[in-house]
Amino acid sequence: SQQGEEDPQALSIQEGENATMNCSYKTSINNLQWYRQNSGRGLVHLILIRSNEREKHSGRLRVTLDTSKKSSSLLITASRAADTASYFCATRFSGGSYIPTFGRGTSLIVHP
Amino acid sequence: GAGVSQSPSNKVTEKGKDVELRCDPISGHTALYWYRQSLGQGLEFLIYFQGNSAPDKSGLPSDRFSAERTGGSVSTLTIQRTQQEDSAVYLCASSLAGGGGGNEQFFGPGTRLTVL
Numbered sequence: 001s002q003q004g005e006e007d008p009q010a011l012s013i014q015e016g017e018n019a020t021m022n023c024s025y026k027t028s029i030n031n032l033q034w035y036r037q038n039s040g041r042g043l044v045h046l047i048l049i050r051s052n053e054r055e056k057h058s059g060r061l062r063v064t065l066d067t068s069k070k071s072s073s074l075l076i077t078a079s080r081a082a083d084t085a086s087y088f089c090a091t092r093f094s095g096g097s098y099i100p101t102f103g104r105g106t107s108l109i110v111h112p
Numbered sequence: 113g114a115g116v117s118q119s120p121s122n123k124v125t126e127k128g129k130d131v132e133l134r135c136d137p138i139s140g141h142t143a144l145y146w147y148r149q150s151l152g153q154g155l156e157f158l159i160y161f162q163g164n165s166a167p168d169k170s171g172l173p174s175d176r177f178s179a180e181r182t183g184g185s186v187s188t189l190t191i192q193r194t195q196q197e198d199s200a201v202y203l204c205a206s207s208l209a210g211g212g213g214g215n216e217q218f219f220g221p222g223t224r225l226t227v228l
Contacts, residue, residue, distance in 0.1 A: 033216070042116075042203060042219035043155075088154065090217075099145065099168065100217060104154040 004032070004072075004089040004103040012109045019076040021106040023089030024069075030092045032065060032072050033100065037086045046074075046087075081112040116220035118204050124226045125194055133189040133223045137206030144187050145217065146179060147203045155203065161187065162209070194227045201225070 004025040013019055023032065031050045035043040049056045049065045049072065056063045062075040076083055086107050090100035117136045125131050137144050146158040157171035161181045172178070176194075181187040191198055201224050205217040 035217075035219075041201070042221045043205075043217075044219070045216045048216065099157055099160050099171075101157065102147075102155040 004091045004101070006087065006089055006103045006106040008106060009104070010107045010109075012111065013079060015079060015081055015110055015112050017079055017110075019079050019083070019108055019110070021074045021087050021108070023072045023074070023091075023103060025072075025089075025091045026070065027093050029067075032092075033090045034061075034063060034072075034074050035088045035090060035102075037088065037105070043088065076108075079108075079110045081110050084108060084110045116204060116206055116218050118202075118220035118223050120223060121221065122224045122226075124228065126228050127196060128193055130190065130192045131194055131225065133191075133202050133204075133225070135187045135189070135204030135206075135220060137185065137187070137204070138218055139185075140208070141206035141218070142184065142209055143207045143215070144181060145205045145207075146187070146189050147205065148200045149203060149222075150200045158189070158202075191225075194225075196227050199225055199227045 004023045007022045029051055031048055033048045034046040036046055037043045047058050047063050049063050060077045065072045086105040088102050088105045090102045092100050119134045142163045144161040147155040148158055149155050159179045160168040176192045179189045201222040203219055203222045205219045207215040207217045209215055
């Protein structure tokens with residue numbers, strides 16, 4: 001499968017702690033995007049990182065990309081109960097499909 | 113509208129009936145995607161429309177599934193002779209363009225389909 005795979009499948013932490021989720025993929029990519037999904041409905045775009053970038057920040061989010069390891073991580077610092085959601089990575093493969101493919105997601109629960 | 117809208121939000125139907133799901137993308141977005149998400153699973157790509165090009169139907173699971181996009185805007189996903197395994201949330205997304213760059217997808221709230 002070409003889709004990214006998130007790890008862990010589930011993560012439970014206390015408010016204020018940091019949450020780290022990982023995404024691994026199999027072939028070369030143009031870019032990788034992270035999305036959040038609340039309550040099994042629509043996804044919200046969080047951040048995009050291109051293949052020539054190594055790190056990006058957006059507020060409390062930090063995304064890294066290691067193309068040599070074909071992996072990305074999403075770090076949420078100082079987590080809040082409102083961060084409780086499922087997080088997905090979506091990859092767009094270079095030279096191939098233009099359709100972003102999604103992994104199964106990481107289910108994050110932040111306890112107040 | 114401000115975002116992608118989908119209707120109905122929930123649909124309960126009997127096995128064997130046909131259903132139509134509607135998606136209104138963001139105005140000006142040329143790319144439109146349909147995905148399916150079963151409980152606790154990732155998103156399964158179904159079909160992709162880009163401008164006036166022929167749609168990419170490679171993700172449709174069977175010939176009971178079809179979709180059209182009229183006037184480059186509204187899209188309808190039709191499932192004929194529904195089966196229980198069709199029960200899922202059907203998500204629509206649109207983006208400014210599809211083929212190049214890393215265009216952000218904007219998702220609708222989804223239609224939750226339940227086939228009894």
